[in-house]
Amino acid sequence: MTQQGMKKATGMNEYQGRSLWGEAWHRYKKNKVAVAGLVVVIALLIIALGTIVIDLVTHESVYNELVLKQDIYRKLAKPSMQHIFGCDEYGRDIFFRMVWGTRYSLFIGVSSILFALAIGLVLGSIAGYYGGKIDNFIMRIMDVFLSIPSMVMAIAVVTALGTGTFNLVLSIAIPQIPRLARIVRASVMTVRDREFIESARAVGANDRLIITQYVLPNAMAPIIVQTSLYIGQAILAIAGLSFLGIGIQPPTPEWGSILNAARTYMRQAWHISLIPGLVIMFTVLSLNAAGDGLRDALDPKLKN
């Protein structure tokens, strides 16, 4: 308090000497919910990477032992000290299956949104920067894609291409391309008429250089915020597809596919239904909290 008072008295700005991102981080730190969300997300990333390292070092022997090995005597065992999340219909420990399944939800979620963002960036920045006929042409095509509900589109893609991991990424990414392209376009349009763009043009920079070096870096904040919020949606979509039996295939321990089995054994084993769903929910909740925090930090005007 006194320090702040000092700064005010001496005419020093609280935000002096910080970049946009430094300033945003300063505001982000004050948002406890957002920080909690970020901590969970980082923890999940560490878990996902940790299991990959374990698999590489042990040549998947730990994976086979803990995640895949079936034990009929533990079939549908309730949560206990040995198996905190209980066991599934093949007697496999659900806790370890969830831990090893983290990578699928997280990495497929992130990579599908990044994939959609890459294409959305190109289409959206061209449409937004040039405007006119090019804009109209690109955005009408995007409208066509938008008129197919995203889950329905994902189902169509998986049906046609099959259920590989890459196809799954595609099926989640394609419906998000027009949404991201729209956001990029809107953000680019707010920047393209600024003076510094004009001055770049006056110095003779070509369009590609202007878009990549001057327009996009200044239009990135809202794009990053929306992207972070879409990752949660992507994780829900992957879980949904796996639940339907057209996502990641068993015995791979994907979160949604664990819930698929739950439906059959709901009467005997409530824990199979309850626990994976809670984990998915808290993951998406954390991602959303981190994304919301980012939005508030980058654009304090939006906060109400």
Added chain:
Amino acid sequence: MWKYILKRFAMLIPVMMGTILVVFFIMDQSNVDPAKIMLGDAATAENIAHLHKQLGLDDPFFVRYFRYLGNLLHGDLGISYTYKTSVAGQIASRLPNTAILAGSGVFLTVIIGIPLGVISAKHQFSIFDNVSTVFTLFGAAAPAFWVGLVLVMVFSQHLHLFPASGMGRGTVGLLKSLILPAITLSLSGTANVARTTRSSMLEVIRADYIDTARAKGTDERTITLRHMLRNALIPVTTVVGLNFGVLLGGSVLTETVFAWPGIGRYVIESIKSQDIPSVLGCVVVLSILFTVVNLFVDILYAYIDPRIKAQYKSAGGSK
């Protein structure tokens, strides 16, 4: 106004053609040979070649696409490989069930989401607002199908209040079987609508014209409904319209959880039996439905916001 509606309908045609082109192209990437599936054990190289010719499967892509479009205009979506009957017939018999479910979903979304948002905004930072905010955060993050599973465990298996699956007969039976799937389907939408309503209400709640209305002695109810809500409703309408697409996609999951005999379940059955014309037909019908609903939402704007109507009048219907 009519000119605007007509124009929007005219614009629907190229969008629809494009949508079907995209869907048709995606499904065309499938390497499933329909002839093999239809013939089953009788599949010899000769039979397959014969059937290919008969179905026109060897024709160029655009020939097949325009043939599909032409047939679609006659209400013909091809023949299901597994049922050996018309896909259109299969869809038509299930469409009402999906419509009932989706309609109830939208209904719940609106009658729960909007009041939640309005009350939260009017009593910002109250206990109600906090509880409602937590609900919207959880509602948006929970996988809908999982919520369905939990509802079944609680309300059908433990409390025996509602059936766990299927569609009940008679009005009471239907309503009883509809409640859990409708709640499941509407949850994320309700959360979204409540959140949007709250934030757009907060934008208008401190506007000067609200003070004016109060100064003139207008009662609080009229202020809330006519002066605040009506102005706050435009973004909410957009969210409800867009949410209809999420709802249609979600119906696939919800219908699977509750064994609801609608299009969503038909899609999944068809995928498992590699019945490509059925999957294609369902995707086309769901997309058309979504497009028409969004057109309807666009027209609705003009009724909610007289400014938009005036804009179309003065600009001669152009956007």
